[in-house]
Amino acid sequence: MNIKKLIKEASAEWSDLLNGPVPAFLVGNATCGRSAGAGDIIEKLKTEISSGEHKCRVLEVGCIGMCFLEPIVSVYRPGYPLIVYGKVEEKDVVKMIEAFLNKGEIITENIIGVVGPNEQINLPDLFSIPIMKPQKRLVLNNCGIIDPTNLNHYIANKGYTGLQEALQRSSQDVIERLKESGLRGRGGAGFPTWRKWQFCKDQDNDTKYLICNADEGDPGAFMNRSLLEGDPHSLIEGMVIAGYAIGASMGYIYCRAEYPLALERLRLAISQAEEKNLLGNDIMGSGINFKLKVKEGAGAFVCGEETALIASIEGERGMPRPRPPFPAISGLWKNPTIINNVESLVSVARILQNEPGWFSKYGTKESKGTKTFALVGKVKNTGLIEVPMGTTLREIIYDIGGGVDDGKQLKAVQTGGPSGGCVPASMIDIPVDYESLAEAGTIMGSGGLVVMDEDNCMVDVAKFFIDFAHKESCGECAPCRLGTKQMLAILEDIVAGKGTMEDLDLLEDLGKGIMKGSLCGLGQTAPNPVLTTLRYFGDEYIEHIQNKRCPAKVCRDLKYYEILEDKCTGCHICFKACPVAAISGNPKDLHKIDQELCIKCGMCLDKCPVKFSAIEVYPGNKVMED
Amino acid sequence: MERSEILKQFGNDDENLINILHALQNNNSQNYLEKDDLKAAANHLNITYSHIYGVVTYYTMFSLKPRGKNIIRICNSPVCDMEKSSDIITKIKKILSIGVGEISKDKRFSLELSECLGQCDIAPGMMINEDVYGNLHNADLASIFEKYK
Numbered sequence: 001m002n003i004k005k006l007i008k009e010a011s012a013e014w015s016d017l018l019n020g021p022v023p024a025f026l027v028g029n030a031t032c033g034r035s036a037g038a039g040d041i042i043e044k045l046k047t048e049i050s051s052g053e054h055k056c057r058v059l060e061v062g063c064i065g066m067c068f069l070e071p072i073v074s075v076y077r078p079g080y081p082l083i084v085y086g087k088v089e090e091k092d093v094v095k096m097i098e099a100f101l102n103k104g105e106i107i108t109e110n111i112i113g114v115v116g117p118n119e120q121i122n123l124p125d126l127f128s129i130p131i132m133k134p135q136k137r138l139v140l141n142n143c144g145i146i147d148p149t150n151l152n153h154y155i156a157n158k159g160y161t162g163l164q165e166a167l168q169r170s171s172q173d174v175i176e177r178l179k180e181s182g183l184r185g186r187g188g189a190g191f192p193t194w195r196k197w198q199f200c201k202d203q204d205n206d207t208k209y210l211i212c213n214a215d216e217g218d219p220g221a222f223m224n225r226s227l228l229e230g231d232p233h234s235l236i237e238g239m240v241i242a243g244y245a246i247g248a249s250m251g252y253i254y255c256r257a258e259y260p261l262a263l264e265r266l267r268l269a270i271s272q273a274e275e276k277n278l279l280g281n282d283i284m285g286s287g288i289n290f291k292l293k294v295k296e297g298a299g300a301f302v303c304g305e306e307t308a309l310i311a312s313i314e315g316e317r318g319m320p321r322p323r324p325p326f327p328a329i330s331g332l333w334k335n336p337t338i339i340n341n342v343e344s345l346v347s348v349a350r351i352l353q354n355e356p357g358w359f360s361k362y363g364t365k366e367s368k369g370t371k372t373f374a375l376v377g378k379v380k381n382t383g384l385i386e387v388p389m390g391t392t393l394r395e396i397i398y399d400i401g402g403g404v405d406d407g408k409q410l411k412a413v414q415t416g417g418p419s420g421g422c423v424p425a426s427m428i429d430i431p432v433d434y435e436s437l438a439e440a441g442t443i444m445g446s447g448g449l450v451v452m453d454e455d456n457c458m459v460d461v462a463k464f465f466i467d468f469a470h471k472e473s474c475g476e477c478a479p480c481r482l483g484t485k486q487m488l489a490i491l492e493d494i495v496a497g498k499g500t501m502e503d504l505d506l507l508e509d510l511g512k513g514i515m516k517g518s519l520c521g522l523g524q525t526a527p528n529p530v531l532t533t534l535r536y537f538g539d540e541y542i543e544h545i546q547n548k549r550c551p552a553k554v555c556r557d558l559k560y561y562e563i564l565e566d567k568c569t570g571c572h573i574c575f576k577a578c579p580v581a582a583i584s585g586n587p588k589d590l591h592k593i594d595q596e597l598c599i600k601c602g603m604c605l606d607k608c609p610v611k612f613s614a615i616e617v618y619p620g621n622k623v624m625e626d
Numbered sequence: 627m628e629r630s631e632i633l634k635q636f637g638n639d640d641e642n643l644i645n646i647l648h649a650l651q652n653n654n655s656q657n658y659l660e661k662d663d664l665k666a667a668a669n670h671l672n673i674t675y676s677h678i679y680g681v682v683t684y685y686t687m688f689s690l691k692p693r694g695k696n697i698i699r700i701c702n703s704p705v706c707d708m709e710k711s712s713d714i715i716t717k718i719k720k721i722l723s724i725g726v727g728e729i730s731k732d733k734r735f736s737l738e739l740s741e742c743l744g745q746c747d748i749a750p751g752m753m754i755n756e757d758v759y760g761n762l763h764n765a766d767l768a769s770i771f772e773k774y775k
Contacts, residue, residue: 035748035760067747219703222744257648257687258699258743260756298644298685301741315643315671317684376705376746383747414704448746450705464704468741474684 003164003284006155006276014156018116021078023056023100028072028144030063030229031222031261032383036070037090044093054101062230064144066131067383069112072144075100081116084126115145131381134399136362138370139346140386143230148265151272154233160278162352166241167286171201174245174352181351181359182368187213187341188416188445189521190367190434193348196338199328200246203336208248211313211332211339212239214255214262215297215304218417219468220448223372224342226384228255228262231346232269236292238345240279241352243290246338251290254309256297266294301472305520306331306339308474319474320520341446343372363389367433371444377414377451378405393428397451408453412536416445418465418472419525421532422458441532443525457554458537459544462530463491469526480523483514487530495555497621499545508534549619556600560622563591563604567614574604574615595622627653629663633670640671643681647688656692657736686740694729694736696774700752703742711750715739717764721771734774 017024025045029038042058049056064072069086073093076082077100085092087110099105106121113126126132137143146153154160166174178194185191200208212235216224228235239251255263270292273279281289295313302308303318310332312318331337340348347369351359360368367389373396376382380402387396393413397403404410412422415432421442423430430436437444452461470484487510493499511527518524534541543549550558563574563583570588582598585591593604608615632649636642650663659682668675682688700706700715715726718737722730729736745751748760759770 031745031758032747032760035745035751035758216744217742219742220705220746221742222746225744256744258740258753261758295641296645296648298648299687299740300685312644313641315640315673315681317681319684374746376749377708450708450746452708456708461704464707468703472741 003160006160010152010155010159013150013152017057017059017153018076018082019078023054023078024059024076025056025096026059026061026074026076026082026147028063028070028074029060030143030226032063032067032226033070033072034261038071040090041071041073041088041093044090045097048094048097049101052097052101054097056097056101059147060149061146062143062148063226063384065135065140065226065384065386066112066381068381072112074115074144080106080121081114081118081123083114083123084112085110086112131383131400131402134391134395135386136370136388137386138350138359138362139234139343139372140227140230140384141350142234143226143384146231148230148232149268151233151269151276154231158353159233160237162349163237163240163278164284165352166244167284167288171245171247174241175201177351177356178245178348180356181347182363183344183347183351183359184367184434185341186343186347186371186446188419188443190444193340193344196328196340197242197246199326200248200336200338203329205336207250207333207335208246209332209335209337210239210243210246210248210251211306211309211337212251212253212342212345213304213306213309213339214253214259214342215309216259216342216446217256217301217304218419218446218448219465220374220376220414220417220450221446222374223384223447225259225262227342227346227372228259229265232262232265233273234346234349235266235342236269236273236279238347238349239292240283240290241348242338242340242345244288246336248338249289249291251292252295252313252332253292254295254297254303254313257299258297263294263296270294300474301468302474302520302522305522307520309339310337317474319476320522322519343447364431364433366435371432371447373432373447373449375401375449375451377449378408378453378456379403379451380405387432389433390431392431393423393449396432396449397428401451404451404453408455410451411454411456412452412458412461414442414450414452414461414529415448416443416525416528417448418468419443419521419528420445420448421528422452422461422536423532424536427536441535442528455552455554457495457550457552458533458540459491459495459550460552460554462533463488463495465529466491466526469522473522473526477517477519477523479514479517480519480526483510483517483523484526486510487514487527491530494541494544495550496557497544497548497555497624499541501542501545503545504534504538504541543619548621548624551619553617553619558621559600559617559619560595561593561598561600561602561604561615561617563593564614564616565590567612569612569614571609571612573607573609577603577607579603629653629666633666636670638671640673643667643671643673643678644685646670647678647682651688655695656733657694657697658689658692692729695734696754697736697738698752698754699738699740699743701741701743701745701750702739703746705742705746706750709749711762713764714750714752714762714767717767721767735771 751760
């Protein structure tokens, strides 16, 4: 089919949606929306509308990024901009229908912002509100705006024009465009995408493969999931362009099985693209062939490592292989293979959809463009964000994230998941780019940003990540298999108050050894969370070891509970709640906790009525002290 | 569905192995792979049983033991832990009277811990089969489980 005809049809449908006579409700129905109850909202809208007298559309869109405000419902109404509402409940739906459809009024409660010309009603522009203002949505621009199951919505928003542009050029030209854009791998390592492609293109081999790594598994990361759920065609377009540039006619998307909605949306999008000849043989009459298959993971984190991923597609245990040879030379079934991350490939589509210089005008000298982040943890506004490279962590946490939850003190930001590290609060003015983060001892990673506050124990956090790496280690090479086990054992000793000062040197030595000796990226980076916390939070380790105190009052063996004499009224509630009978005292008398018996479960603290607040938790260990 | 019907949907190349194993396991009412499943897959792809056994035991989502009709996967990653997923795990164990890796008496549920489910924006989170539940509170759990017969 002719692309011009496709665009014409798609634009007509899109324009009818925006400017036509029929109003529309758009409901955010990605994983975050679903979990907040978007399914019930959609049901309610549909029943209310079908029983009413007005014609109205109900569409499902992806995640617009403000997951903490879900369910999000946007309303298109002729003559008005798109009005976006947050935290919508079923009862609000009835009010909305009544106001919009029956009376032609606007409900002003719960408005997040509006999109589009906004002269007649004085409402905040969605992209100017504090959460959105520092963001530049180059990659996520369609998420939450278009219906991901409707190919026409994508096409009407520049979709597949990047592919059209690419196919009119030589494959070398496409690589040059990538070079000019400055795009570097968004999976975390930051290798220039064009250079990787050039290696593969230069291989004299008839069969080449392109793989999209959608095996997102870093704790704290869900950027790829949202992108796949909200805008799957962007990935397909990016992949066809990449396939053309490197000379591959077969592509695979390796997506983790824990993302059922993303898989469903991908499969649908692939069939739609095939039907319109945007994928398959002789794409848009160019003579270029490119086919796509979806491969599911089965719950092995290490399969996000490129050589393990290749083994998994080949039907093997997903274990890494030594590099070199690099996959660009010898990858899937020993053929030249390029593995790119979801965000990298979507960026490719955007770069080709826009004029040269468009992408590279954002970002820093060495890190061009934007980066998506999953902003999670102890931050007010959790969600999916996209900022120009070089934005500081402070801007991300305070301007976009709204600061730390419950007025607590920021302690650290964890970036790069189990391969990254913890940046202390004192360093949050560093810009987020590949080089600055590496200098701070962490990595960009795929984009998880976990905000931690004073209630988080950094030794415990380090232990959690090492435990993760230890469990997910495939066991192939000894440094990773045994080294992470030893690091975990040492950290378990420290949090139990059995650590020694020598342990700290041992952790450092072991960590460095594991990084040097491991076969793949998992082991080579696994000690990072421990090494960065040792570097920035060494005092906290020393408190655990020398003073048997967990300052954040997290580690069970290094904290204790006490009943405050001046507040206890002898209500006897804690006495009944204690599962090990460690609390003594008669009703109306002062109660006391036997520290020898106490298992520090915290039940007494939970159950003590707030009006008394007679139980306090302190860092330290009474029994060890005595 | 018959095993042979499922296998027919896939080609004979090794690359189909993991997708085949998922399909066979999903077709099993007790959510696990029987010896005969492995044998049938080996036959279909013309590879050895031991190779498939190696693959099945490598990936955490495959099971060689019967499981409950519905699988609860609760996220055990640092972000969910920060949001008190351990309390949720304790409560689930209590409601269903099962431990991690066990099947409930009525065989309705299996409880498994999972590494990050990518639901950190709605932590603490869990999945029951393919359904996602986030921002969990202890009080919500019983009514969620009610939906699964």
